[in-house]
């Protein structure tokens with residue numbers, strides 16, 4: 184397979200060296216690993232468990248260890264024993280039923296076993312053979328541990344995550360004197376954690392696993408790698424977020440609030456995002472999704488008294504005191520996640536450009552995020568209120584339902600394709616002035632106060648909030664027929 188790497192600084196000869204090295208590494212890694220580990224040894228070999236489940240161990244991790252890391256303290260949570268064994272058996276199955284993979288470059292896999300797996304909704308998960316058939320692969324991004332590629336599977340775009348053999352994680356591990364095989368395995372373990380966690384807590388705002396390939400322990404000692412396939416997203420950064428329309432920023436704020444509420448109440452306990460950064464999220468068709476869960480934990484700090492339950496955000500000089508209940512600081516993860524959500528998303532996404540009449544509601548949300556005065560459930564309620572007011576056009580504060588008399592000249596089924604487009608602030612498109620409106624009257628109001636606007640084309644397309652998409656025009660030229668649009672010309 185020919186995976187295009189986007190990092191120009193690497194020469195093709197260097198690439199060849201790395202591909203060969205990568206194959207050798209994987210070959211030795213799995214050979215070594217599988218030779219010294221029997222399955223039972225694998226299960227029984229317990230190690231230390233860190234509070235947040237984010238530190239790696241010195242030896243290949245056991246299934247019990249990994250389950251423990253993922254679930255945190257087992258005796259705290261209702262149904263914990265059941266959940267613990269569900270997770271453990273899920274992981275055990277994952278490890279047992281893995282597929283082998285091929286030689287050549289690090290993404291080449293052979294198909295030898297084809298057990299069919301399904302996700303919670305009954306969708307068949309891609310196996311190693313399917314992953315082999317992903318085409319048009321191209322490097323997108325990498326972090327400390329993983330490299331992410333995009334590709335096409337049966338006509339649909341997918342993201343493929345694998346260990347970045349040239350990444351910081353493997354590199355710094357090797358520098359510390361560990362073998363490359365050992366370091367590769369430690370990094371691969373993070374992807375296996377992710378496969379299990381992502382499947383264990385499915386949600387609209389968490390990236391969906393489409394398939395995976397984990398080398399079978401007793402397979403041939405080929406160049407095998409751990410690979411996870413997920414929905415393909417679009418990376419986000421601060422600039423991209425700030426350039427979005429207020430409506431899209433509202434959507435992201437709503438999504439991230441829903442996610443926080445879900446994470447605070449998963450069947451496995453309250454999830455802590457130990458490494459909260461915007462880079463851990465992507466957008467899938469405009470919807471925000473958490474895409475990196477290798478640093479999440481499922482346990483809250485243990486305590487003896489309330490004094491030990493203070494959430495401290497030293498960079499913001501903010502502290503929040505919580506209660507010690509049943510030996511744990513209840514709400515610790517939720518509050519930490521909420522504060523970080525405020526800092527990274529909501530407090531700067533919501534206020535700027537918000538409709539005037541929604542501002543008081545937005546202030547309440549921003550204050551609650553900044554001072555942690557509401558829990559995630561109440562924040563979801565507040566966000567739902569804002570979204571509903573926005574969707575229903577309530578923010579327009581139209582008093583009497585008087586008949587709106589348009590002063591604009593209406594040409595039905597008419598369009599000005601590619602003509603008289605101009606740039607305006609918060610346009611949804613890169614080329615023209617495209618905005619969403621509740622109705623034609625709102626479009627007219629926007630056009631009236633913009634001296635450059637001479638008219639607009641109202642389409643039958645709608646946004647996620649059900650609002651009509653409108654193209655403002657700074658002139659009127661040759662009018663064409665379009666069954667799906669109307670043209671409205673501003674009175675001069």
Ligand SMILES: Nc1ncnc2c1ncn2[C@@H]1O[C@H](COP(=O)(O)OP(=O)(O)OP(=O)(O)O)[C@@H](O)[C@H]1O
Nearest residue numbers: 324325326327328329331342415416418462474475
């Ligand atoms: N499904 C996806 N679609 C598109 N891009 C993605 C996807 N998942 C991750 N990415 C991009 O790849 C980058 C690296 O992925 P990921 O965060 O999982 O790796 P990592 O090594 O754990 O990174 P970090 O060191 O930042 O934690 C992300 O920052 C993101 O930009």
Ligand SMILES: [Mg+2]
Nearest residue numbers: 326475477478
């Ligand atoms: Mg990560």
